[in-house]
Amino acid sequence: MAGRDDLKLLGTWPSAFVTRVKLALALKGLSYEYAEEDLASKSELLLSSNPVHKKIPVLIHNGVPVCESNLIVEYLDEAFAATGPAILPANPYERATARFWAAYADDKVLASWATMLIRGKTEEEKSEGKKALFVALETMEGALAKCSDGEGFFGGTSVGLVDLALGCQLSWLKAAEVMSGEEFLGGDKTPLLAAWAARFTELDVAKAALPDVDGVVEFAKMKQAKMAAAAAAASNN
Numbered sequence: 700m701a702g703r704d705d706l707k708l709l710g711t712w713p714s715a716f717v718t719r720v721k722l723a724l725a726l727k728g729l730s731y732e733y734a735e736e737d738l739a740s741k742s743e744l745l746l747s748s749n750p751v752h753k754k755i756p757v758l759i760h761n762g763v764p765v766c767e768s769n770l771i772v773e774y775l776d777e778a779f780a781a782t783g784p785a786i787l788p789a790n791p792y793e794r795a796t797a798r799f800w801a802a803y804a805d806d807k808v809l810a811s812w813a814t815m816l817i818r819g820k821t822e823e824e825k826s827e828g829k830k831a832l833f834v835a836l837e838t839m840e841g842a843l844a845k846c847s848d849g850e851g852f853f854g855g856t857s858v859g860l861v862d863l864a865l866g867c868q869l870s871w872l873k874a875a876e877v878m879s880g881e882e883f884l885g886g887d888k889t890p891l892l893a894a895w896a897a898r899f900t901e902l903d904v905a906k907a908a909l910p911d912v913d914g915v916v917e918f919a920k921m922k923q924a925k926m927a928a929a930a931a932a933a934s935n936n
Contacts, residue, residue, distance in 0.1 A: 704779075706731035709745050709757040711738060713918045715809060716768035717756040718908055719867035723772040725904035726858060727783035731758075769801055772863060787860050800842050800853065801864035807835035809868055812875045816919045820930065832875070832883060839865060840889045847891075851898050858902070866899045867909075874915040 708724070708731050710717030724731055736745055736755050748757045748764035757764050758771045765774045776786040787794050814828030846853045846861065853861035872883055885893035899905055 704729075705759075705761050707759040708733050709736050709742070709748065709759070710734075710755045711736055712910055713915055714755060715867045715871055718870070718910060719768045719863050720756045720758060720771050720775075721908035722863050722867055722904055723775050723786060725907055726786065726863070727775055727779050729775070729779060729782065768867075769798075769805075769860075769864065772860065784857055786854075786858075786863065788854070796846065797853070797860040800839070800846065800861045803835075803842075804839065804861065804864040804868070808832065808839060808865065809871075811835050812868070812871055816871070816875055816878065817922050817926075820926070829879065829881065833888070836883055836889050836892060840892050843891050843895055847895075852895065858899075858904075862895075862899060866896075866905060869896055869900060869905075870910045870912050870915045871919075872896075873912045874919055877912065877916050878919065 706724070706729060708717070708720060710720070710733065712735060721733075734742070734744070736742060738755070741753060744759075745755065745757060746753055748759060749755075749766045752766065754766070756768055756771060757766050758774070759765075760774075760778065765771050772786060787797060811828050811832035815825050815832060816828075819825035819828050842861070843853055846855075848855055850856045852858050853865070858866075875881070876883055883889070884896050900909065
């Protein structure tokens with residue numbers, strides 16, 4: 700990386716969106732400073748860097764903030780095109796397809812396990828989240844079969860945008876398995892995804908960026924306990 704490039708990432712360790720950016724930075728071989736945010740007491744730097752949504756992650760490049768994880772990944776791929784492997788394909792159709800599945804990974808996969816583990820307020824909502832997760836992962840199984848063209852990753856022979864979009868969620872998916880006793884990756888429904896996940900987690904960039912599964916489980920339990928306490932307090936008012 701050129702000496703003039705100063706990169707700083709604002710985030711929280713459990714966030715899959717932050718993990719996505721960490722994966723992209725590692726894949727491109729870029730050095731950066733990381734600042735852990737307390738979302739209960741957001742820093743002035745975060746509030747001034749993302750005044751619209753006030754959310755993480757935020758990447759600050761030479762003093763200029765870039766927000767939203769997928770946008771940050773694309774920014775890194777373009778701003779550091781000469782550094783490390785390309786994350787997005789050069790072909791316009793393949794690039795559009797990758798963006799489609801990256802969005803699907805957020806809109807369907809991430810939204811489903813988040814409902815199941817954190818956002819669901821009732822057992823019925825959590826159950827619906829689990830059902831939706833199975834469906835979303837089966838859909839991603841088909842996408843992997845098509846996009847990989849028989850190779851190891853969504854990006855073919857190398858890690859691409861969709862690999863980062865889904866790969867950043869693997870610790871949470873494993874936590875969902877631990878907490879529910881269900882197998883979401885593997886079996887007859889998603890054998891390709893299970894093999895892909897095993898390959899992805901063995902990558903050096905993944906080992907460095909993915910949060911510890913036990914830590915994610917404890918974090919999810921803490922969030923569940925806080926939601927239960929808030930619901931109980933509301934019912935008593």
